[in-house]
Amino acid sequence: MDSTWLAINHASTAMIALVFGLGLLAKLTGLPPLVGFLISGFVLKAIGIESIPGLHTFADLGITLLLFTIGLKLDLKSLTRADIWGTSSLHLLITVVIFGSFISLISYIGIPMLRDINLQTAILLAFALSFSSTVFAVKVLEEKGELKANHGRIAIGILIMQDIFAVSFLTISSGKIPSLWAIAVLLGLIAIRPVIIKMLRHVGRGELLVIAGFILAMGGATLFEMVNLKADLGALVIGMILARKERSSEMAASLLAFKDLFLIGFFLSIGLSATISLDVIWVALLLLLIMPVKVIIYYWLLSLFRLRARTSFLTSLSLANYSEFGLIVSAIGYSSGWLSSEWLGVLAVAMSLTFIVASPLNVSSHRLYMRTDNFLARFQRSERKKSEQLLTTGYAEIIVFGMGRIGTSAYETMRFHYGDVVLGIDNDSVILEQHRQQGRNVIQGDATDPEFWDNLDTNKIKVILLDMPKPQENLFAFKLLRATGFKGNVAATAKFDDQVEMLKAAGLDAAFNIYGEAGAGFANHVREQVIMNPNDH
Numbered sequence: 001m002d003s004t005w006l007a008i009n010h011a012s013t014a015m016i017a018l019v020f021g022l023g024l025l026a027k028l029t030g031l032p033p034l035v036g037f038l039i040s041g042f043v044l045k046a047i048g049i050e051s052i053p054g055l056h057t058f059a060d061l062g063i064t065l066l067l068f069t070i071g072l073k074l075d076l077k078s079l080t081r082a083d084i085w086g087t088s089s090l091h092l093l094i095t096v097v098i099f100g101s102f103i104s105l106i107s108y109i110g111i112p113m114l115r116d117i118n119l120q121t122a123i124l125l126a127f128a129l130s131f132s133s134t135v136f137a138v139k140v141l142e143e144k145g146e147l148k149a150n151h152g153r154i155a156i157g158i159l160i161m162q163d164i165f166a167v168s169f170l171t172i173s174s175g176k177i178p179s180l181w182a183i184a185v186l187l188g189l190i191a192i193r194p195v196i197i198k199m200l201r202h203v204g205r206g207e208l209l210v211i212a213g214f215i216l217a218m219g220g221a222t223l224f225e226m227v228n229l230k231a232d233l234g235a236l237v238i239g240m241i242l243a244r245k246e247r248s249s250e251m252a253a254s255l256l257a258f259k260d261l262f263l264i265g266f267f268l269s270i271g272l273s274a275t276i277s278l279d280v281i282w283v284a285l286l287l288l289l290i291m292p293v294k295v296i297i298y299y300w301l302l303s304l305f306r307l308r309a310r311t312s313f314l315t316s317l318s319l320a321n322y323s324e325f326g327l328i329v330s331a332i333g334y335s336s337g338w339l340s341s342e343w344l345g346v347l348a349v350a351m352s353l354t355f356i357v358a359s360p361l362n363v364s365s366h367r368l369y370m371r372t373d374n375f376l377a378r379f380q381r382s383e384r385k386k387s388e389q390l391l392t393t394g395y396a397e398i399i400v401f402g403m404g405r406i407g408t409s410a411y412e413t414m415r416f417h418y419g420d421v422v423l424g425i426d427n428d429s430v431i432l433e434q435h436r437q438q439g440r441n442v443i444q445g446d447a448t449d450p451e452f453w454d455n456l457d458t459n460k461i462k463v464i465l466l467d468m469p470k471p472q473e474n475l476f477a478f479k480l481l482r483a484t485g486f487k488g489n490v491a492a493t494a495k496f497d498d499q500v501e502m503l504k505a506a507g508l509d510a511a512f513n514i515y516g517e518a519g520a521g522f523a524n525h526v527r528e529q530v531i532m533n534p535n536d537h
Contacts, residue, residue, distance in 0.1 A: 015052070018043065019264060031359045034139055037264050038352050041271015051272060059269045061218075062262030063135065064235045068217035069252045069259060070138060070156060071239020073147060079157055083305035087154075087298070088161035092130050094297055099126035099290060106286055113279050113342045124333050128347060129287065130294075131166065131323035134159045135266060136355055140318060140362045145470035148428040149446055151314040154302070158319060163233060166325050179227040186237070189220070193241050200247040205254070209247065213255045216242070244430060266324070273327065273348050280342055284349035287322075291354050295320045300379070309376040310369055310449060317365050321354035322347070366448050366476060373450065393443075396423035397460055401447045401477065402467035403428075403435055406493060406514055410465050411440065447477035453484050466492035471499040475506055482507070 019040045026036035044052075079085065100122045107117040117125075137155055138147070146152040196216070203209050217235045224234025242248050298316035303309070326347040333339035361368065369376070393399060398418060400411045403426040415422045424442040426432055435442045445452050447468060464481065466474040474492040481490060491510035494500045503511035 015044065015049075019268065031356075032140065032143060032363065034136070034263075034267050035356050035359050037267035038271055038355055041268040041273075042276075042352070043271075044268070045272050045276070049272070052268070055265050055269055055272070058262050058265030060231075062259060062264070062266050063232055064217050064221050065213075065255055065259040065262060066135060066138060067232050067236040068213070068220070068239040069255055070134075070160075071236045071241075072243055072248045072252045074156065074160075074240050074243050079160060081154075081157065083302060083307060084154060084157035085161055086305060087301045088158045088165075090301055091158075091297055092127075092162075092165060094301075095130035095294060096123060096126045098293060098297075099129050102126075102290055106283075111279050111282055113283065113340060113346075116340075121333075121338060124329065124338055125343070125347075127169070128326035128329035129290075129322055129350075131162050131325045132159060132294075132319040133321050133323040133325075133351070133355070134163065135263060135324060136321050136358070137318045139263070140359070143470075144362075144365075145468060145473050146314075146448075149314075149448075150427060151311045151318070154307075154311070154315045155318045158315075160236070162323075162325075163230075163236070166230070166328075169329070178229050182224075182227040182229055185223050185227055189223075189238060189241055193245075196242065197245050197247075200242075200245075200251070203247070205250055209251055210254045210258070213251045214258075217255075270324070270327070270348055270352055273344065276345060276349065277342065280345040280349060283346045284353060287346070287350040288353045288357065291320060291322070291357070299376075303379050303381060306381050309373065309380040312380075313369050313372075313376055314365055317358070317362055317368075320361070321358040322351040324351065326351055366450075370450055393423055393461065395421065395460065396441070397421040398423070398463045398465070399461060400424045400465045400467065401445075402426060402469070403431060403440075403442060404467065404469075407465070407467040408435070408440075410467065414463075414465075448473055448480070450480055450483075453477075453480045453486075461486065461488055463489045463491070466490065471495070471503060475503060478503075478506060478508055 019037060022036035022040045022043070023033035024036070026039075027033050100119075103117060103122040103125050104119065107114045107122075137159060141147045141149075141152045141155065147156065200209070200212060203212050216238055220234035220236075220238030221231035222234070224237070225231040242251075295316045298319055299312045302312035302315055307315075327344065330339055330343045330347045334344060398414050398421055400407050400414070400422065403411065403424045407424065407426070411422055411424045420441065422441065424435060424440055425445040425447070426435075426442065427444060427446050429444055432442050432444055447466065464486075466477055468474050468477070471492070471494045474494070478490055478492065489509045491512065492503050492508055493512050493514045494503060495514060497513055500511045500513050
């Protein structure tokens with residue numbers, strides 16, 4: 001084998017091992033692996049690796065797939081909500097004023113790179129810091145299984161509004177005016193949607209579905225780039241056009257592993273892009289100090305729009321960090337002569353620090369809320385939006401949390417045996433509407449919401465079935481339930497045997513491996529439906 005190829009292969013293996021090792025270390029310490037990936041980029045930069053061939057292509061593809069899969073799951077109507085567009089718009093304005101004033105103020109503390117800051121530079125930097133990272137927020141919400149929860153939907157809606165603001169800025173700063181063909185491209189995509197949907201019916205659920213997803217995501221990005229629009233926005237739009245159509249959820253699931261793999265390139269590229277110096281670190285730390293202000297502004301605005309304290313808190317925390325868009329703004333500012341090259345490093349380090357700080361906070365967000373709920377409730381408006389009003393379970397004696405395929409099957413089985421004392425609960429309003437059309441008794445709710453359990457009339461409830469996507473959610477909901485004094489039976493689902501053991505060890509009455517139980521159910525169904533001759537076995 002050629003010696004050059006061996007050297008490259010060994011170097012690549014070492015880098016992959018470093019990324020894996022630091023990602024694993026982050027996971028073992030209770031942080032998301034992405035924190036380890038970020039640190040890997042800084043380590044590689046520190047040992048003299050300036051760039052990795054193909055890394056930015058990897059990163060761009062990861063972001064394109066991320067936005068495409070967001071679009072596939074998005075309810076377009078949510079963007080018309082006042083709490084989404086109002087919060088995102090007001091937050092941008094308020095943050096620019098407050099952060100711009102802070103940056104102007106710290107220019108007097110004596111750090112050399114801060115001396116030449118003028119009002120234009122301060123506003124530009126404040127604008128860059130007002131955005132939240134789409135990649136980070138989606139990854140955190142996805143890992144916790146909360147993309148479809150109310151606070152998850154609000155956070156995604158705000159991020160999409162910020163993407164629209166970002167596109168507007170990039171268009172103005174670059175001098176590029178969207179082509180007149182942009183409207184034609186958008187109308188054309190809408191027009192051919194039935195053709196795409198019909199095509200997806202025939203691709204099946206295998207590798208063709210994955211390839212179709214890549215083509216659609218990259219095709220949408222390419223089309224938008226051709227008409228002077230942000231490429232990532234094209235991937236998002238084509239995903240939105242296909243949202244909640246046949247095969248859309250399956251396509252999103254099939255792209256999950258590819259998206260996660262390519263996004264590692266994004267986090268690595270952040271670390272590699274930073275030029276580190278003592279001044280850069282000092283300024284980045286100063287910017288880290290004002291991150292809580294960003295969260296407070298979000299919380300205050302969301303509360304003004306009549307959201308509950310819990311929803312406002314969880315949404316604000318998921319939007320706490322600085323955005324990768326800050327790097328784009330600083331790059332444009334540098335190329336235009338508005339910023340020095342050191343600011344590229346400052347914003348990269350500041351964003352990385354906020355990722356590291358915000359990750360554990362988001363992992364323990366529910367516990368943090370439980371510790372601060374009495375204080376936060378003081379700022380909650382007494383009048384709430386209809387979707388934020390607490391619900392009761394009525395006459396139900398059996399509750400099924402999570403009305404996906406398994407939950408729906410459990411609901412139907414329980415209703416068949418016990419009648420109309422069964423209630424289904426889910427946090428996805430679209431899914432709930434489909435269930436209502438099919439005559440099922442369902443309400444919208446969040447099992448990880450302490451206030452929901454506090455309002456539960458436990459005297460009537462006899463059995464609760466927890467079938468949420470993440471076993472950690474089921475476990476957390478069980479602990480909340482037990483804290484209310486509930487003495488009935490609680491069962492939960494899991495996907496792996498170690499998760500089943502974890503749930504049983506926590507005290508659940510029953511925990512089931514859905515794959516194993518599916519096999520047993522299949523065998524029992526065959527045994528009941530097929531007449532076998534005893535002599536045939």
